């Protein structure tokens with residue numbers, strides 16, 4: 001059903017405007033915006049129109065379509081960044097109970113990890129805490145976590161590693177004093193990630209729709225609650241590219257509602273939303 005522009009709105013936002021937003025977002029970021037997200041798109045973009053002192057959505061969309069500097073702000077406004085420390089905690093249990101012991105047994109002492117679509121950083125910091133708390137002494141291991149996102153705002157916040165106290169309530173017992181510094185004075189109420197975690201992680205801008213300047217191979221990839229915004233064809237291509245960047249027995253972790261198609265030949269399901277690269281997968 002087509003909705004008419006709602007007159008109570010401060011700026012007119014028609015179906016045609018919404019279609020233009022959808023087209024640009026899909027073309028650049030692969031994000032497929034459902035038809036019922038028109039209000040959401042208005043609310044997210046109207047702030048930019050006010051900040052830029054523009055008169056209407058036509059002006060704004062012309063700026064976006066001709067890419068005159070507003071483009072990254074548009075993408076930042078339109079991404080959904082919901083995340084949390086230790087979200088889907090069974091993934092972190094699998095890492096400490098299965099992956100770390102496997103690496104220790106192999107004697108390799110080297111781990112390369114990619115958090116693709118890392119948002120505000122809770123995911124890669126949770127990974128770092130998991131590695132440091134697995135019971136295995138990894139102080140002499142060569143461990144690197146690459147954390148990437150298309151949204152430059154969330155990346156800047158992730159690099160700072162400052163979180164309100166209420167975000168860290170979910171941390172396992174003892175992690176807060178061990179890995180975070182408590183804010184004082186004007187930072188009271190916030191905590192900051194300590195140097196030990198920061199040093200394990202590199203945050204970088206990376207659009208999954210473009211070239212990936214990554215060498216790999218990775219021991220495992222977290223790409224959770226990201227592919228849900230893409231269509232099937234895009235998901236299929238991404239899975240193929242991720243499989244190529246994983247070690248032969250590497251793992252892929254996806255979000256709770258992102259189960260891979262049964263016939264995906266690159267991965268086999270080995271746990272709840274945990275996949276292992278299937279080198280025999282008939283490619």
Ligand SMILES: C[S@@+](CC[C@H](N)C(=O)[O-])C[C@H]1O[C@@H](n2cnc3c(N)ncnc32)[C@H](O)[C@@H]1O
Pocket residue numbers: 028029030031079080081082083084087116117118119120123148149150151154206207208209223224225226229255
């Ligand atoms: C809902 S968050 C998920 C965060 C985290 N992985 C988790 O599960 O808690 C999705 C993230 O994917 C990012 N994203 C969306 N499209 C992207 C793209 N084309 N390339 C890279 N990141 C993208 C968004 O900016 C957002 O930060």
